[in-house]
Amino acid sequence: MACQSVSIISMDEQALLGLNPNADACYRQKAMVYFEQLKESQDAWEVCAEALAKGIYRHGCLSAAQQQLIRETLMKWLQCQLMNSQPEKPFIRNKAAQVFALTFVMEFLTHWPKFFYDILSLVGLNPHGVDVYLRTLMAIDAEVVDRDILHSPEEVRRNTLIKDGMREQVIPSLVESWYQILGAYQQSHPEITCQCLEVVGAYVSWIDLNLIANDRYVCLSVCLEVVGAYVSWIDLNLIANDRFVNLLLSQMSVQDLREEACDCLFEIVNKGMDPTDKTKLVESLCQVLQSAGFFNVEEEEDVDFLAKFSRLVNGMGQSLALSWTKLAKGGDVKDATETLRALEAKVPLLLRLLVHEDDDISANVVGFCYDYLHILKQFPLLTDQQKTNVEAIMLAVMKKLTYDEEYNFENEGEDEAMFVEYRKQLKMLLDRLAQVSPELLLEAVRRVFNSTMQTWQTAPFMEVEVAVRLLYMLGEALPASHGAHFSGDTAKTSALQDMMRTLVSSGLSGYQHTSVALEFFETVVRYDKFFLVEPQHIPNVLMAFLDHRGLRHSSPKVRSRVAYLFSRFVKTLHKHMNSFVEDILTRIQDLLELAPPDNGFPALLTSDDQLFMFETAGVLIVHGESPAERKQALMRSLLTPLTDAFRLLLAKLASEGEEERQAALADCLSHAVGFASRTSKAFSNKQTVKQCGCSEVYRDCLQTFLPALSCPVQRGSLRSAVRSFLHRMIICLEEEVLPFVPAASEHMLKDCEAKDLQEFIPLISQITAKFKDQVSPFLQQVFMPLVLAIFEVLCRPAEDNDQAAALEKQMLRRSYFTFIQTIASSGMNEVMANQGVENIERVLFTIIQGAVDFPDPIAQKTCFIILSKLVELWGGKDDAQTVLTLSECALTLKMIHLKRGPEFIQYLQQVYLPSLQVSPEITQELCQVLQQPDVKVLKNYIKAFFQRAKL
Structure with a gap:
């Protein structure tokens, strides 16, 4: 038969015949030409897609031939x-x-x-x-x-x-083939050996392990980690036998294979088994490993292998711990005791791996260590050997908490981040050690701490830092009595008090290394209640916060953290600082200055850090013992530089034409407002502001900040800052803030975006909920402008795939419904009732929409609450608003019935109406009317229904 040309129109059946190995040369040539053309053709994908779509080449569609x-x-x-x-x-x-x-x-x-x-x-x-x-x-x-x-x-x-x-x-034949392959190729073809081990590891989980873990395979099992794929589903007995073990042990000595072997063994050890059998399996593997010298981890230089081996040891230890738990719960005392003995025999190996200089190797056995401590925690008394084990683990943890000399504290990278995570694991162990034996832990930390404190001037930073760190970690590891560590248990209190006294009086606060400085201040604040017991140490610690050791440290990282810690320290101990208030304010005055943009001088603190400083200053002023006049003067002295700078910068912003410069000025203005707002955190309510004589100071701030709302540029950031300040002033000044609200609202409703409105609505809701009738005239005036602004933003077109815009609109819609709910719940009927029928109809329509049309359960719930509240408010009189509301309620019920049908009727009959004590007769009557097609019948019935309900 002559070969013909190929046309790429559909899948060529004759060309496909050329794939048959027995096809003659002509067909094979035709197949070659066809597929070469198929590769080059631009419409080849259509041909393949058509063949796929028709399914003519799927296995089930093929003939037996x-x-x-x-x-x-x-x-x-x-x-x-x-x-x-x-x-x-x-x-x-x-x-x-x-x-x-x-x-x-x-x-x-x-x-x-x-x-x-x-x-x-x-x-x-x-x-x-x-x-x-x-x-x-x-x-x-x-x-x-x-x-x-x-x-x-x-x-x-x-x-x-x-x-x-x-x-x-077939599994026995497969296992036999693996054995033959492993034996034949371990020297000549290590890549095939690794492949085979991977296969065994995969199949071990579901085959009979005895086929491998028998006497011949036990040594082979040592290498079976890599074989992990099949282990999960074959009978374990197929693998855990003599023959495999001996073969795998021989491969453990092959450099290219032993890591894979550890992985394979890990899969075998992790396979679910009877706890007694699991103990026997782990013990047999351990005996082989130990006799082959693998427990001598100090002599092993290959850290990559040790990382795999430590993971295997962790798996064996956790398996034994799990077996002990199952046996103990089942009351099998004999086997549980044997399993515990086997587990504790591995503790020396665990410790050698836990203290290894490579943190990855150490981290791999943390799980085993944690599970062992969890077992010890359940014993009322520890044996001498168990106490020795606990102490050894404590020492190992303390050693491994120590930083390396290479740790970069000023520019932390991936290695540093990994050590931080590793430290978290060690902290978890320390917490568990505290649960096992708080006395042993306390004594061990005290011993290390006191020893280091005697030589801290000459000791390496790593030793000093870890000594202080251990003291800090005790605070979280040991339970505190009534929230404080310096009451209750006398032994613990005495030990902690002694260590804190040593810490603050030793001069260690002057240690120059960043890590030690940070740890000192962290620990001082962690145990701030110590200074309530021994307040005589407060002045020295205050100076450490304020000078080159803290807020003026050479490291920006230290300065930043100390700014936050200082605010916490002052909040706790301000009652003991009355005689230092003005001295502290004088010392931190330069740290409270508003840094104008591009002034050429690097600031000691960032604007975020300064927020804490202003809050601290506010706390010192407000809670000091000075008379109100002096407090007012101090607060005005604190805030006047901000308001003065604000006026100058706002004038510059209005005339600035360069956008980058505008943004910098707007940031600085926002910081000024934020700093002033943060000082008010010291006040709990209007009464405390008046008692300090500070009302006028904050009113002046409002007067200064509000003009920023009408600034034509950088509107978003300025509005956000002033809004936040208004929120604080509503709490601090209460009704004194009301005269500022109408003008502020007018400015904030101009040229709004979704985000502007979303932030503005909570402010109006806060005013509504707090002042109620006092702001009714204002709310009646602002209600429709706000609603119309919301409607306008919601109606703006957006791209179909613009998820950010869609989410903004969803959040704005929720905020809008929440605002309506706030007004309805505040009992201010007149706010909505006086908006005119047309406007109210429009608002009610949006509520019906929110209840039914939008797939937003949060908004739907709010809408139904609103409808219920409006019925309650307007249901007493048969006026136009009542009729309108009841009509909308009927439409809502009808829409729900259209959407949910029988499910809704069942809910009304069996759950909702019975919960309102509606009689079965009326319930049945309502449900029958609801199912009629004419909505007018339902509207009339709903009116009668509520009239009867109120009688």
């Missing part, structure tokens, strides 16, 4: 691989493995039960064939076992049947 052809083609291709001097490229072999695996999945249970026998008999120990065989096994694992891949219920059922069939028919 075609399916047989596939099997023969695969085996012929595999046979070719055995004869090739060079293997195919890896991606070709991976694709082939996928095809083999997919064919296996479709045919193993039906047409090809001898799939593995056929492949194994063909490949033997040919390295090219073994490579494809192992890749196929991993591909089968991905298709049948891998839990990370989602499967349909039908696929799950099919996969279960496949695994059952494999266990019954």
